[in-house]
Amino acid sequence: MxxxxxxxxxxxxxxxxxxxxxxxxxxxxxxLKETEIALLRADPSDDRIYRVEPISMEVDGFELMLEKLARRYVHQILTIDDTTQNTRFKEVRTYSDPDFFNDYVKTNKTVIEEAIKDGLNRSITIKGAYQVDAYDGVYLYVVEFLQTDRIGREKPKRRHLRAFLEMTPRPHDVTAAERFENPLGIRVLGLAIKEQASK
Structure with a gap:
């Protein structure tokens, strides 16, 4: 037994x-079923076939994404007007390294406030953007733009300028709010503005 x-x-x-x-x-x-962000690219030989690739730094569209962000960032941070200033700076904060953003605000806050008080309306027209260098995960972009300053009915003052941006992806810093807009957590580390010598 x-x-x-x-x-x-x-x-x-x-x-x-x-x-x-x-x-x-x-x-x-x-x-388990999981939704992932992907880059949808049409095959040039047949517009009905699509290749789906996950968004990463290795896909062909990564440089295009950086260029688009560089263009938008320069426009958002350098435009000055009373109506959209706070909304634009919320977006700029999202795409900025915290140390850089705090230094930028500390340096430029009084200048921007005085310009708004004087009635300045600064518009930025982007002419072009391109990558200059890449090192240790940092990408250097140059954005060429036209800055137009107008106060009331005075004749506008125009300047042709270049912005140099250092950007880096930080996927581990991506918040839930920016998961679909900035899935790679791209952050601007620095910004320098220079006159275009040829203009």
Whole structure:
């Protein structure tokens, strides 16, 4: 009778191990449904075939994404007007390294406030943007733009300028709010403005 009990226990243990192994195999074969952000690119030979690639620094569109961000960032941070100033700076804060943003605000806050008080309306027209260098995960972009300052009915003052931006992806810093707009957590580390010598 004791040998029958031992045989029963051994059989139950073996069955339990088989059940656990089969459940693990099923779970690994059928993962839970998960939504991922992807870059959809049309194949040039046939516009009905699409290749879907996850957004990463290795895809062809990464440089295009950096260029778009550089253009928008320069426009948002350098435009001055009373109506959209706070909204634009909220966006600029999202795409800026915290140390850089705090230094920028500390340096330029009084200048911007005085310009708004004087009625200055500064518009930025982007002419072009291109990558100059890349090193240690930092990308240097140059954005050429036309800055137009207007106060009331005075004749507008125009300047052709260049902005030099240092940008880096920080995917580990991505918040839930920016997951779809900035999935790679691209941050601007620095900004320098210079006159265009040829204009």
């Amino acid at each position: 004791a040998w029958l009990l031992r045989l029963s226990v051994g059989t139950n243990v073996a069955l339990a191990i088989c059940v656990v192994a089969s459940i693990q195999a099923l779970v690994s074969l059928v993962p």
